[in-house]
Amino acid sequence: MNYYVLTLFPQMIEEGMNTSITGRAIEKELIHLTAIDIRDYSTNKHKKVDDYPYGGGAGMVMQAEPVYGAYKAVLEQVKKKPRVIYLTPQGATFHQTMAEEFAQEENLVFLCGHYEGIDERVLEEIVTDHVSIGDYVLTGGELPAMVMMDTISRLIPGVLNNDISAETESFHDNLLEYPQYSRPEIWNGKKVPEVLMSGHHKNIETWRREQSIFRTLERRPDLIEKASLTSKEKKLIQT
Numbered sequence: 001m002n003y004y005v006l007t008l009f010p011q012m013i014e015e016g017m018n019t020s021i022t023g024r025a026i027e028k029e030l031i032h033l034t035a036i037d038i039r040d041y042s043t044n045k046h047k048k049v050d051d052y053p054y055g056g057g058a059g060m061v062m063q064a065e066p067v068y069g070a071y072k073a074v075l076e077q078v079k080k081k082p083r084v085i086y087l088t089p090q091g092a093t094f095h096q097t098m099a100e101e102f103a104q105e106e107n108l109v110f111l112c113g114h115y116e117g118i119d120e121r122v123l124e125e126i127v128t129d130h131v132s133i134g135d136y137v138l139t140g141g142e143l144p145a146m147v148m149m150d151t152i153s154r155l156i157p158g159v160l161n162n163d164i165s166a167e168t169e170s171f172h173d174n175l176l177e178y179p180q181y182s183r184p185e186i187w188n189g190k191k192v193p194e195v196l197m198s199g200h201h202k203n204i205e206t207w208r209r210e211q212s213i214f215r216t217l218e219r220r221p222d223l224i225e226k227a228s229l230t231s232k233e234k235k236l237i238q239t
């Protein structure tokens with residue numbers, strides 16, 4: 001997977017991504033990260049990249065040409081036109097299935113905006129996907145780009161030590177994951193649920209599935225309608 005991030009703050013991307021699991025994935029060359037400084041493509045002698053909005057209003061708008069220059073620098077490094085994700089609160093809300101789909105790509109370009117946005121004309125020219133990470137407004141697209149890259153990276157084979165089991169992860173089949181326990185057996189007077197100590201795999205599986213269902217019902221009732229439950233399980237939650 002090759003990530004290209006078009007940004008005014010390449011250092012923020014590099015420092016964030018070169019840490020922890022994504023950092024190790026970069027070292028192992030399972031993912032490649034190129035942060036491209038949009039300012040390097042300014043055509044202005046003062047390296048300016050923004051200007052006042054036509055029609056008036058607060059704030060500044062990122063100009064089209066430096067963004068386009070940064071994008072063209074990416075095109076020189078790839079064989080076919082890559083998907084270009086613009087991080088914006090006006091995009092479709094990011095979710096696990098979207099991450100799974102993006103993880104299939106060979107190259108992904110993330111375009112990070114700042115100020116009051118980017119000149120619409122360059123967005124029309126290069127952006128293939130408008131994505132938001134939730135209904136709140138951040139100061140720029142860098143953190144959202146890192147949220148997406150983190151989520152996508154852990155789906156790439158070899159990035160996690162124990163390859164994730166798609167079966168048990170949160171959001172698989174629209175259910176949240178069951179609770180986990182580790183040693184000691186008693187902590188702060190609280191005992192690990194008996195069934196987990198039993199070694200009885202079938203019972204453990206049943207208990208975990210029920211926990212997933214109850215937890216989803218309590219914390220994310222909006223998801224449970226989309227989960228495929230057996231008729232026995234449906235009865236269980238009706239009681």
Ligand code: ADE
Pocket residue numbers: 087088089131132133134135136137138139140141144
């Ligand atoms: N830029 C600012 N806020 C954002 C959000 N919620 N998602 C994606 N990009 C953003």
